[in-house]
Amino acid sequence: MIRQQRHPASWWDQFQQASDKFDLAILTESLGDEIAPKISSPLLRREAEIALEVMVRHLNKPASEELAERATKGVQRLVETVARLQERSGDGFELREAQALIHLLEGKTGDAASEAEEFLKSQVILRAFVAALRLERFDSTLAVKLLAAGHDPAAALHSGQVIGKYAWWPSWLLKVVTERAMAGTLDEDTVAALDRCAYAELSPAQARMARRLLDGEEALIDASSVRLEALGEVDSAEKLRKGDLTMVALAARLIPI
Incomplete structure (x- = not known):
């Protein structure tokens, strides 16, 4: 047994x-x-x-x-x-x-x-x-890992589909989405934010900043919001402060490549 x-x-x-x-x-x-x-x-x-x-x-x-x-x-x-x-x-x-x-x-x-x-x-x-x-474009390895970790089938299969669909994302983004999936915090807003980061073609330094913003570093979020306000992006700054993850790519692009 x-x-x-x-x-x-x-x-x-x-x-x-x-x-x-x-x-x-x-x-x-x-x-x-x-x-x-x-x-x-x-x-x-x-x-x-x-x-x-x-x-x-x-x-x-x-x-x-x-x-x-x-x-x-x-x-x-x-x-x-x-x-x-x-x-x-x-x-x-x-x-x-x-x-x-x-x-x-x-x-x-x-x-x-x-x-x-x-x-x-x-x-x-x-x-x-x-x-x-x-399922087409499906990451079965991640799904099995999530299921083995105790996640409900619906959540695990959804995460597997997300990874499969966005397999073209850079490795740092795939790592972020995998970590979010394992933690049970992968939702549609997060996926949308990560997708914007992927299309933004961030440099390594910008990618590191994006990851820190996604992790919710308050000091960095505040500094990035101030920078956005200085550039006239007041609405974007407010959204970033309120936790709108779709603003992460824009904020990360503000630092030099």
């Missing part, structure tokens, strides 16, 4: 709600390939592998009546086998891996994932779920 925090089935079920492109075939194959080898009995493992293979083929070709029938029979046969073993052996035979796979094959992905956390690392399961989302 792996000692780690287990998530309830309802937590895992959020992933299917996060993307209308969620691919059950990808999840079933990826997670199934992790679960099946953990089944200790060679004969039971082989039966599980056959059921998994047919189910994945069915999910990839849902219009095939033949595959649908074979997949249903494969799962039913596995369920009956596990039930017989449970009846004969009681608690003396480890069946949690097979039961987790059965739930996966039945489409109960949340239950399967929650049970699999007993013997698989959460990161392994998370990667299978993230892959099944089929």
